[in-house]
Amino acid sequence: MPDTSVMIRDTAKKLLDEKRVDLIIGFERGTLPLCSSPCFTRRSEEAERLIWNASCENNLAKYLRRREEKVGIVAKGCDIRSIIGLIKEQQIDREQVFIIGVPCNGMIDRRKIEAKLDGKEILEAEEEDETVILKGRDFTEAIKKEEFLHNSCKTCNHRNPVIYDVLIGDKVEENQGFDEYKEVKEFEAQSADRRWQSFTNEVSKCIRCYACRNACPLCYCQECFVDSSQPQWIGKTTNLSDTSIFHIVRAFHTAGRCVDCGACERACPMGIDIRKLTKKIEKDVKELFHYEAGVSLEDIPPLATFNPDDPQEFIK
Amino acid sequence: MKNLYLPLAMRAEKIVIETEDKNIKTFSLSFLNKEDGSSFNYLPGQFAQLSVLGKGEAPFGIASSPTQPGELEFTVNKVGVVTVALHNLEEGEIIGIRGPLGSCFPIEAFEGKNIVIIGGGFAFTTLHSLIRYILYQENRSRFGNVIVIYGARSPGLLLYKDELKQWEARPDLDLHLTVDKADDGWRGKVGVVPNVIKEVAPSSENAYAIVCGPPIMIKFTLPVLRDLGFLPERIVLSLEMKMKCGIGMCGRCNIGNKYVCKEGPIFTLAHLNELSGEY
Amino acid sequence: MKEMKIAKNEVVSFLDSLIREYKVFAPVKRDSFVVFQEIHSGSEALLDYANSKKPPKEIFFPQSEVMFAYSLHGEGLGIEEPAFEEKPRVIFGIRPCDARSLVILDDIFNSEMYKDVYYIDKREKTLVIATGCNQPNSTCFCTSLGGGPFSRDGSDLLLVDIGQEYVVQAVTEKGEQFLKKHSEFKDVDEHSLSLMRNVIETAGALIKSKVETEEIKEKLDRMFDDPFWDLVHEKCLGCAICTYLCPTCHCFDIADEATDHRGKRIRIWDSCAFPMFTLEASGVNPRPTNKERTRQRIMHKFKYFVDNHGMAACVGCGRCIKECPVNLDIRAVLNSILNR
Numbered sequence: 001m002p003d004t005s006v007m008i009r010d011t012a013k014k015l016l017d018e019k020r021v022d023l024i025i026g027f028e029r030g031t032l033p034l035c036s037s038p039c040f041t042r043r044s045e046e047a048e049r050l051i052w053n054a055s056c057e058n059n060l061a062k063y064l065r066r067r068e069e070k071v072g073i074v075a076k077g078c079d080i081r082s083i084i085g086l087i088k089e090q091q092i093d094r095e096q097v098f099i100i101g102v103p104c105n106g107m108i109d110r111r112k113i114e115a116k117l118d119g120k121e122i123l124e125a126e127e128e129d130e131t132v133i134l135k136g137r138d139f140t141e142a143i144k145k146e147e148f149l150h151n152s153c154k155t156c157n158h159r160n161p162v163i164y165d166v167l168i169g170d171k172v173e174e175n176q177g178f179d180e181y182k183e184v185k186e187f188e189a190q191s192a193d194r195r196w197q198s199f200t201n202e203v204s205k206c207i208r209c210y211a212c213r214n215a216c217p218l219c220y221c222q223e224c225f226v227d228s229s230q231p232q233w234i235g236k237t238t239n240l241s242d243t244s245i246f247h248i249v250r251a252f253h254t255a256g257r258c259v260d261c262g263a264c265e266r267a268c269p270m271g272i273d274i275r276k277l278t279k280k281i282e283k284d285v286k287e288l289f290h291y292e293a294g295v296s297l298e299d300i301p302p303l304a305t306f307n308p309d310d311p312q313e314f315i316k
Numbered sequence: 317m318k319n320l321y322l323p324l325a326m327r328a329e330k331i332v333i334e335t336e337d338k339n340i341k342t343f344s345l346s347f348l349n350k351e352d353g354s355s356f357n358y359l360p361g362q363f364a365q366l367s368v369l370g371k372g373e374a375p376f377g378i379a380s381s382p383t384q385p386g387e388l389e390f391t392v393n394k395v396g397v398v399t400v401a402l403h404n405l406e407e408g409e410i411i412g413i414r415g416p417l418g419s420c421f422p423i424e425a426f427e428g429k430n431i432v433i434i435g436g437g438f439a440f441t442t443l444h445s446l447i448r449y450i451l452y453q454e455n456r457s458r459f460g461n462v463i464v465i466y467g468a469r470s471p472g473l474l475l476y477k478d479e480l481k482q483w484e485a486r487p488d489l490d491l492h493l494t495v496d497k498a499d500d501g502w503r504g505k506v507g508v509v510p511n512v513i514k515e516v517a518p519s520s521e522n523a524y525a526i527v528c529g530p531p532i533m534i535k536f537t538l539p540v541l542r543d544l545g546f547l548p549e550r551i552v553l554s555l556e557m558k559m560k561c562g563i564g565m566c567g568r569c570n571i572g573n574k575y576v577c578k579e580g581p582i583f584t585l586a587h588l589n590e591l592s593g594e595y
Numbered sequence: 596m597k598e599m600k601i602a603k604n605e606v607v608s609f610l611d612s613l614i615r616e617y618k619v620f621a622p623v624k625r626d627s628f629v630v631f632q633e634i635h636s637g638s639e640a641l642l643d644y645a646n647s648k649k650p651p652k653e654i655f656f657p658q659s660e661v662m663f664a665y666s667l668h669g670e671g672l673g674i675e676e677p678a679f680e681e682k683p684r685v686i687f688g689i690r691p692c693d694a695r696s697l698v699i700l701d702d703i704f705n706s707e708m709y710k711d712v713y714y715i716d717k718r719e720k721t722l723v724i725a726t727g728c729n730q731p732n733s734t735c736f737c738t739s740l741g742g743g744p745f746s747r748d749g750s751d752l753l754l755v756d757i758g759q760e761y762v763v764q765a766v767t768e769k770g771e772q773f774l775k776k777h778s779e780f781k782d783v784d785e786h787s788l789s790l791m792r793n794v795i796e797t798a799g800a801l802i803k804s805k806v807e808t809e810e811i812k813e814k815l816d817r818m819f820d821d822p823f824w825d826l827v828h829e830k831c832l833g834c835a836i837c838t839y840l841c842p843t844c845h846c847f848d849i850a851d852e853a854t855d856h857r858g859k860r861i862r863i864w865d866s867c868a869f870p871m872f873t874l875e876a877s878g879v880n881p882r883p884t885n886k887e888r889t890r891q892r893i894m895h896k897f898k899y900f901v902d903n904h905g906m907a908a909c910v911g912c913g914r915c916i917k918e919c920p921v922n923l924d925i926r927a928v929l930n931s932i933l934n935r
Contacts, residue, residue: 030922030924031916031922031924031926031927032733032734032916032917032922032924035922036922037830037921037922037923038829038830038921039830040826040829040830058920058921062832063829063830111627114627115627119643119644119645121645121732121733123733137730205625205626207649207658207835207839207864208835209834209835209836209839209866210834210835210869211832211834211835211836211920213834214832214833214834215832215834215920227869227871229396229397230396230397230400232397235850235852236848236850236863237658237659237850237852237861237863238658238659238863239659266920267832267834267836267920269648269836269840269918270628270648271626271627271628317710317712317715318710318712319663319676319712320709320710320711320712321662321663321712321849321860322662322663322674322676323672323674325671325672348671348672367851367860369665369667369672369851369853369856369858369860370667370851370853370856370858371851371853372849372850372851373849373851373860374876395876395877396876397876398876399876410667410671410672412665412672531879556875557873557875557881558872558873558874558875558876560847560848560849561847561849563708563709563711564703564706564708564709565703565704565709565711565845565847566845566846566847566848566849566862566865567845567846567847567865567867567895568846568865568872568873570895570899571881572894572899573898573899573900573902573903578708578709
């Protein structure tokens with residue numbers, strides 16, 4: 001089977017040569033092992049840089065808005081669901097985007113591997129099918145990819161692109177027979193005090209860098225609520241109360257829109273479990289409105305509409 | 317070591333509405349502690365950070381002149397959190413001040429020269445300070461001819477209207493007022509400031525030009541001055557940028573390798589031309 | 596320069612004794628990463644670590660710091676400064692790159708014209724004990740910026756790991772006085788000194804990542820309008836990770852928090868990467884897009900700061916490289932600039 005990277009490159013070159021797109025956003029090799037980086041190519045020769053591997057973890061849909069040109073984008077299942085969200089929120093036109101869909105078996109979490117190596121630096125990494133060979137100053141270790149996937153990849157049930165203009169390679173098997181809300185349910189089962197304790201422990205690490213917000217393709221407000229000064233909603237210090245409100249409100253702003261791509265969690269330098277809340281809200285939306293974000297171009301997001309028989313237990 | 321971040325207390329003695337849209341007010345402030353007043357030594361062009369405690373702090377050019385001891389005047393345009401809070405103050409209320417900060421107009425360099433002062437809109441505040449300083453009895457003879465060209469969008473938006481009338485009557489000052497759009501009562505010039513400068517054609521010989529105004533006015537004024545023969549070293553500008561600390565540490569107000577709060581806000585065009593294209 | 600030694604197995608008890616007299620900050624393991632924190636027992640300190648996640652600048656320049664409390668009343672304005680440090684402080688185990696960043700921060704907060712009391716108070720009351728790097732990381736490029744794995748800039752004492760012991764170099768007078776007062780430090784023999792020299796020489800060669808930074812400023816002098824900036828910012832998310840985790844970044848915001856007529860004025864880290872950083876109340880923004888802001892970061896660190904202080908505002912610690920979510924590697928940017 002031809003290499004996915006080669007297939008992506010060929011597709012990209014063809015699209016650029018034929019001028020069907022002005023720009024292709026994909027991934028190129030990063031400057032660190034197990035790391036790739038978003039890449040913007042506008043000419044066929046540049047497309048030679050495009051790669052695909054288990055470190056292509058960024059959600060490139062972030063870069064689609066506010067463009068005049070026609071854009072090709074290398075996207076995995078979660079990224080495409082974000083694109084669907086952006087189309088439905090009228091942030092991009094379907095015709096403007098050429099989706100190069102890539103079926104995905106999950107992306108590797110570099111931090112989990114670093115934690116396992118307990119501080120030993122990885123100097124080289126080589127992917128081979130199901131394993132990754134890691135080399136350091138005085139060690140070589142082989143690890144199984146599936147043991148070190150990002151948390152959002154472990155609960156992913158849309159490994160194949162929901163929509164696409166071209167599909168790279170063959171579809172992969174979807175994750176079956178697992179409960180994607182297992183951790184949420186465990187969390188729900190705890191007492192309110194325990195939950196609050198656990199939540200504040202997490203967000204106390206927050207340095208308010210807003211990488212989570214900036215990495216999210218669906219956070220695109222001209223003026224984010226944290227920056228508003230008239231009125232000012234939250235303080236700018238790392239006071240726990242303000243930080244907690246930031247995370248809580250941001251989670252609520254994603255209700256019915258978040259596709260759980262995990263970009264927020266991956267971007268966070270402090271390793272905060274940002275999906276703790278968003279996954280719970282996603283579950284609530286599913287239960288209350290029977291809606292899953294980013295799987296259909298036609299259905300209307302539940303917070304953008306109402307139904308006479310929407311649940312209303314909160315009205316007593 | 318003095319803590320440069322602590323504001324001194326001032327009382328808003330008098331608050332006067334300057335413009336017909338009520339968006340600009342002039343505040344006369346006095347120090348609660350008289351000693352603070354005697355150590356607040358400033359020159360025209362400098363600014364101070366005014367605090368409405370609880371709301372925030374912002375930089376304002378000092379509109380009064382050091383030749384009038386006792387009170388400091390600031391003219392404030394209502395546009396954001398701090399300025400809205402200032403506008404909501406009543407006479408007698410207390411605010412904080414830190415200053416004087418920044419560089420002043422190069423008064424020594426102006427001595428013996430003709431002075432051409434060009435102002436637009438509400439950027440006229442520090443020019444007001446400079447003009448009062450120059451016109452002050454003991455100072456006037458240090459300087460040559462003084463021409464002032466000041467314009468606003470409409471007559472109601474001119475600042476310091478009463479004082480302008482007094483200045484019009486003075487023989488030792490050549491004042492030209494202009495508006496973009498006149499009203500029924502207006503008897504002065506009509507036209508944008510750059511055009512009025514062309515008309516007045518002040519001589520650049522042995523002269524300095526000082527320009528304060530909105531970016532668009534400056535953009536069209538500089539070529540006119542160049543054509544009149546003013547060299548970049550003889551054109552003085554006052555820049556504005558968002559500021560927080562006012563003492564060159566928070567990093568916000570830098571233009572190239574200069575800080576507007578520290579090396580500025582007063583710069584000559586020659587200085588600015590050396591800096592990168594950021595301004 | 597005075598040199599002494601301390602046995603590794605005595606460091607914990609040494610720190611315990613310090614804690615009785617000083618406020619001691621040391622690298623501590625928190626979850627899966629390392630931070631500098633006040634320790635209450637010597638065993639909390641991590642002796643063997645690469646570098647901390649957040650830079651130790653926060654020990655001198657905290658992320659949130661109360662500048663003063665105030666109360667407004669009819670007769671005036673009451674201002675209350677925060678309590679300044681009472682106990683002397685020691686920061687132990689800081690890396691030479693981070694120690695060097697203090698020299699850069701000193702230039703800003705302790706300039707001739709203006710002095711920042713909050714920073715200076717902490718800085719003057721802190722003894723800096725740095726630990727050199729026997730095994731630099733692949734992302735370290737300190738030697739390209741005038742530093743090195745055993746650079747002494749910014750520290751009072753420098754520890755060199757020679758196996759069972761550390762050789763301690765007294766860098767400043769303050770450091771030398773400190774050595775005299777603590778009996779854990781013993782006289783050092785020639786054998787240990789030669790081991791030390793060996794370690795230092797080897798480590799320098801272990802820094803693989805190099806950027807020819809001497810010519811960067813000259814290039815940048817002419818590059819303000821270069822189309823280079825149109826592309827380099829494209830993948831940047833505009834978050835504050837690189838600025839907050841950078842040991843030399845010092846930009847801050849000032850905010851008032853109040854209830855009725857009492858309140859506090861607080862300063863907090865801010866980032867030139869945020870669009871609001873230069874946004875004026877009128878709505879005008881001199882740096883309206885990511886392009887201008889990315890250009891500003893690079894120009895400030897490698898040209899403007901050099902213009903004003905003679906050194907780049909970067910110590911080559913590599914944190915921005917490791918933590919950037921989109922792998923915008925500053926070394927790659929600098930190399931691209933060199934190749935223009």
